Amino acid sequence: xxxxxxxxxxxxxxxxxxxxxxxxxxxxxxxxxxxxxxxxxxxxxxxxxxxxxxxxxxxxxxxxxxxxxxxxxxxxxxxxxxxxxxxxxxxxxxxxxxxxxxxxxxxxxxxxxxxxxxxxxxxxxxxxxxxxxxxxxxxxxxxxxxxxxxxxxxxxxxxxxxxxxxxxxxxxxxxxxxxxxxxxxxxxxxxxxxxxxxxxxxxxxxxxxxxxxxxxxxxxxxxxxxxxxxxxxxxxxxxxxxxxxxxxxxxxxxxxxxxxxxxxxxxxxxxxxxxxxxxxxxxxxxxxxxxxxxxxxxxxxxxxxxxxxxxxxxxxxxxxxxxxxxxxxxxxxxxxxxxxxxxxxxxxxxxxxxxxxxxxxxxxxxxxxxxxxxxxxxxxxxxxxxxxxxxxxxxxxxxxxxxxxx
Numbered sequence: 001x002x003x004x005x006x007x008x009x010x011x012x013x014x015x016x017x018x019x020x021x022x023x024x025x026x027x028x029x030x031x032x033x034x035x036x037x038x039x040x041x042x043x044x045x046x047x048x049x050x051x052x053x054x055x056x057x058x059x060x061x062x063x064x065x066x067x068x069x070x071x072x073x074x075x076x077x078x079x080x081x082x083x084x085x086x087x088x089x090x091x092x093x094x095x096x097x098x099x100x101x102x103x104x105x106x107x108x109x110x111x112x113x114x115x116x117x118x119x120x121x122x123x124x125x126x127x128x129x130x131x132x133x134x135x136x137x138x139x140x141x142x143x144x145x146x147x148x149x150x151x152x153x154x155x156x157x158x159x160x161x162x163x164x165x166x167x168x169x170x171x172x173x174x175x176x177x178x179x180x181x182x183x184x185x186x187x188x189x190x191x192x193x194x195x196x197x198x199x200x201x202x203x204x205x206x207x208x209x210x211x212x213x214x215x216x217x218x219x220x221x222x223x224x225x226x227x228x229x230x231x232x233x234x235x236x237x238x239x240x241x242x243x244x245x246x247x248x249x250x251x252x253x254x255x256x257x258x259x260x261x262x263x264x265x266x267x268x269x270x271x272x273x274x275x276x277x278x279x280x281x282x283x284x285x286x287x288x289x290x291x292x293x294x295x296x297x298x299x300x301x302x303x304x305x306x307x308x309x310x311x312x313x314x315x316x317x318x319x320x321x322x323x324x325x326x327x328x329x330x331x332x333x334x335x336x337x338x339x340x341x342x343x344x345x346x347x348x349x350x351x352x353x354x355x356x357x358x359x360x361x362x363x364x365x366x367x368x369x370x371x372x373x374x375x376x377x378x379x380x381x382x383x384x385x386x387x388x389x390x391x392x393x394x395x396x397x398x399x400x401x402x403x404x405x406x
Contacts, residue, residue: 007187008126008138010180011119014083015142016149017176018113021086021169023150025093028158028165035162036099047099051106053353058110060349064205067117067342072196075122075338076186080177082115087174094166117342124329124337125187133280133326134272140318141268148260192334210343216328218397223324224347225390226288229295229383231355233259236363236379243367244376245304255307262315271322280323281398287320288391295384299377324394358382 033047070078089112093105120139127135154165198205210217241247241255275283294314301307325344332340359379366375375381 007184008123008135010176010184011079011122012138012142013176014079014180015116015119015139016146017172018086018116019143019146020150020153021090021146021173022113023146024154024157024165024169028154028162031158032162033099033102036102051102052356054103055106055110055113056349056352058107059113060346060353062111063117063345063349064339064342066115067121067338067340067345068196070118070121070188070338071194071336074186074188074193075118075125076184078118078338079115079122079184080180082112082118083173083177083180085112086115087170087177090166090170090173094163094170116345117338120325120341120345121337122187124341125334129330130276132329133275133283133323136322136325136329137267137269137271137275137318139267139325140271140322141264144260144262144264144267146260148257148264151256188338189334194336210340213331215397215401216331216340218393218401219324219328220343220347222284222288222390222394222397223321223328223344224351225386225393226291226321226324227348227351228355229291229386229390231351232295232359232379232383235356235359239360239363240376240379241304241307245307247304251304255311258308258311259315262311263318266315266318267322270316271319274319275323275326278319280327283319283323284327284394285391285398287317287323288387288394290314291317291320291387292384292391295380295387299380299384301377 029051033051037047066078066082085108089105089108092108093102096102096105116139120136123135123138124132153168157164157168210220237256238252241252245251247255278286291314294310294317297310297314298307301310328340328344329337359382362382363376363379365371366373366378
């Protein structure tokens, strides 16, 4: 495919902008809600949690729908339509006059943001099987870059007005949509397309359809556990660092920036070197094992500067997800890539609903006077436990399924 390079660059930019668009509004959305609620921080926190849940639930429902639509009509129309919808939705949010309209906007954002399914399926279409794990590292690198740039830019733009970041996100997304309309060829061959089916496109049906591939079904469980463990960061990182080490906004921002940088370097670069040499299965096991140790250390650390050392060493945990995604992609047929990627994204969305509620509640309880023991790092210990269960699960799955079997 002669246009493969600019097309993959476009997909990478699209994934970065998906995450960046979310990050842009993170610093200002709570403040905007607070204004709508007459300055009540407590009420604003409740509404913000509901908006987050609406977004995640919309992604849960629509990720397999968009993935299945891309299996039927191709990746290009689904990706471009989702991008255009996202750009228009940011404009809608920028001008929303009241909170109910924000709920409508976040619902639309969740639907259009589910284009991760088609985008990751596109990567599978244009990448040889032996290089897919490394290419899926682009997804993690996109998350890392978006995670770094989004909140920083959103915070700076929010200084000029709480609606300004929405306009910026709209402009970036619509410019990328125009760029994609120019450079993005279709990646899914006509012979690899299949009819759309609501049975496969609903989240539960899409997940149950994975049972045809025992290895994929087992890895989907591992994927969910890893996604759930990862929720410890958005749910408690700032709260934990502020409570434990009395960190300022600047210090928490620097630590999160380092997380983003190391994630981008590992998943965007080192995956291409390490996974081919180590093999996908060993990379999955190694990455999860590093995650177990990393989370235990985060929960046990006693001095703030140690956090940075743990981030540098623990970044190798990022090998697990692209290696697992490569194994999954190489197992399923070409006409099912979109639906399978949609199923995986649905699992991430479920984790995004459950994880923050559980992790933040645990943290709050175990620093309170009601707790039987004072344990600020409890959420990280839970994340380590989830990783450990995933590690046992994946080792058993590999033993049950020989190399090359589905």
